[in-house]
Amino acid sequence: QVQLVESGGGLVQPGGSLRLSCAASGGIFRLYAMGWHRQAPGKQRELVASITSGGSTNYAYSVKGRFTISRDNAKKTVHLQMDSLEPDDTAVYYCNARATTNNRDYWGQGTQVTVSS
Secondary structure, three states: OOEEEEEOOEEEOOOOOEEEEEEEEOOOHHHEEEEEEEEOOOOOOEEEEEEOOOOOEEEOHHHOOOEEEEEEOOOOEEEEEEOOOOHHHOEEEEEEEEEOOOOOEEEOOOEEEEEOO
16 A cells, blocks of 8 residues: 655746655555646646656656656655646646556645646
């Protein structure tokens, strides 16, 4: 069982930056693929970025070149560095852990990101 706690959300102006963090407890962190998803009002939850247990990354087309996902297995954390933020990036951002053994998903409670002038 993995517990995930996100932090780092907030209000930022267009063009600004935020760094989201997700701290994991329980489980063997290095065995989990990690990801960030987001859900805007009235829209479905979508994958933003993911990183495998081996460090391979994948990004949604809309955030490529602006967002960077990273993980620290020793500290059991995953980060999402978000640069050049746009109003369309406004959403609740969720941390996700997927067990490589059985594909079971775990979710954090979410953190709000608002991009507005």
